[in-house]
Amino acid sequence: MHGTRRLIVLSGPSGVGKSTVVADLRRRHPEVWLSVSATTRRPRPGETDGVEYHFTDGDQFDKLVASDELLEWAEFAGNRYGTPRQPVLERLDADVPTLLEIDLQGARQVRQAMPEARLVFLAPPSWDELVRRLVGRGTESPEVIERRLAAAKVELAAESEFDMTLVNTSVEDVVRELLALMNVS
């Protein structure tokens, strides 16, 4: 039995601020471990293979799926993303506070596989603010932004499936609440 109570799944619509919150949390508490996902998405400027993601091509991703190396995986806005299983199990075995930053479909799969994991939904203060953040980040084309906003509507409608919601008005407040949930001080 792995210590799945130490597992926090952070989901929420694209652009809400998940990566920003997690980066701030880990700056303050590097002992919290963040899973590095595999993805078929191309790196954005400044992203490094093995740091933000393990960047793979479609064939490599197929192999990860076929060999059952992913705890969960999903297609999101035209790319595939998945959580390598073994590193997560190793951290949970060692009782390390562990974070997954994944989409709704992935969160649902983790809930099935590890019912004790805590699922946190990060919500925007408003729809307009979500659009402002996603567009303002400047990393996606207008077409991809449209796909992500369509997915955001589905994700926002599923908020009640999560154990708790945190509204990302202030990064500092969200980080404080997540640390309390993880019992990290």
Ligand SMILES: Nc1ncnc2c1ncn2[C@@H]1O[C@H](COP(=O)(O)OP(=O)(O)OP(=O)(O)O)[C@@H](O)[C@H]1O
């Ligand atoms: N509390 C906040 N107030 C204002 N801006 C914020 C806040 N949190 C994040 N942002 C900004 O919103 C933008 C999107 O944030 P971020 O990339 O962290 O979102 P994300 O949820 O990880 O998105 P994705 O799912 O697409 O990877 C960034 O430009 C970030 O600086």
Ligand SMILES: Nc1nc2c(ncn2[C@@H]2O[C@H](COP(=O)(O)O)[C@@H](O)[C@H]2O)c(=O)[nH]1
């Ligand atoms: N189901 C999974 N979703 C994941 C994983 N890693 C990231 N994500 C989610 O994908 C979208 C888009 O991310 P981006 O980096 O391209 O902006 C976002 O919601 C992430 O949380 C994963 O391993 N599994």
